[in-house]
Amino acid sequence: MMMVQPKLTVVGAGPGDPDLITLKAINVLKEADVVLYDALVNSELLRYVNPNAEQIFVGKRRGCYRYQQEQINELIVERGYSKGHVVRLKGGDPFIFGRGAEEMEYATAKGMDVAVVPGISSSLAVPAYQNIPLTKRGSSESFWVITGTTKQHKLSEDIRLAAKSNATVVILMGMGKLSQIVELFQKEEKNELPVAIIQNGTTKKEKIGIGTVDTIENIVEEQQLSNPAIIILGEVVNHRNEILQVQRNINSKLTKSA
Template identity: 70%
Template sequence: MHYREPKLTLIGAGPGDPDLLTIKGAKVLADADVVLYDALVNPIVLEHAQFAEKIFVGKRKGCYTYQQDQINELIVSRAHSHGHVVRLKGGDPFIFGRGAEEMEYAAKFGVEVAMVPGISSSSSVPALQNIPVTKRGASESFWVIAGTTKEHKLSRDVKLAAQSTATIVILMGMGKLGEIVSLFKREGKSDTTVAIIQNGSRKDERIGVGNISTIEDIVAKRQLSNPAIIIIGEVVEHREIINELKHSHREAIV
């Protein structure tokens, strides 16, 4: 093996559909000596790293293959022994990932660091269901919130967001859905439209649409669970508008 300078590149794999990996991400994967990848990464993406050692370091249902400290140490040790380490994460590594921490740790040990952004599920998953996170006349901004904090509590930002007119996108919030619903009800928003999208952009994607008052029943009926994204706001209605227009157009043709 030819010696290569130790390097870490963070790559965002996108929301799940392997076609949503960026071209730059695919090129950098092809150059990798080692790939450390997470649970939400579609295995097909790993085919771009044909000659690399591939190590699964993700978690499934709370079961950790590696603790974060171990991942940090693995990045540094493999970078010094093998050369180019790619840390492959779902979505974008800088949005509710620990990519920034891993980058800082590696840099302390003389590892060159780089970043290739990924398509975030926070905007792309709603978009693929014809839900824009902003729309003129409906929403001038959007909040992206991690529903559950590291203390396993509901983020306080959800309460602030519920008081705004913005579109609210909540990741990692399904375990707190009851609390989220209660917050929005207290703000007088029982009729606000909600969509919950599970396995967004994947072949097994599932969706439930309702409002604050009905969404818990819809989730139970459709058995929706993590990984899922919660979208709250008037923009969700755009999906139904598009569906109705498609239906009307078909009827007109017939």
């Protein structure tokens, strides 16, 4: 009888578009004995999983937890020692607000081997899919990526600091705190700063609202934008309209010459 070698590999599934998962991640899924996957993982990715592997949904939907984090940690260890290679499939990149580091620490303390496969973070890919660069010569030299809600369910203090900078600001999990975010930027007299909110980014259900600090709350209400969504604040948001305008001009010329 072969001895089970307990191992945890934390894998980033990417931001939603199934084509944005990495080749390395696919190869790990093919080798898995157990896959624990989250709600933000595109279900199409499960077709890459070893057909003999156990698949367990451990995500959160509509504010309800199927498993608490402590239970997930224990499940990783239990399945690792009973079945072998556990793959923890998480949306985006597991080290960017994904709690991947916590799960690896727990598994390591219990004697398991651990590894990580980075994923494409929604903080980068979702704006890019809408032609919004996080940095652009003459507009932004840096960017912040901040969680909108801390462990204590409060607004991150880093947003206050980011509002004082000239950097692009990307806020994840911030829709429930949008009014407070707007207020912080208004206090810095950035009322006309462009803002984009992208819901279900890189997927077929993607929706986008574009406005300014002063108008974005009305736009969210009009377009009924909600989680999961990303908030982008900065002059780089205007790049999207510039690209769209150039495309319109080219299409118009082609139509007239036809």
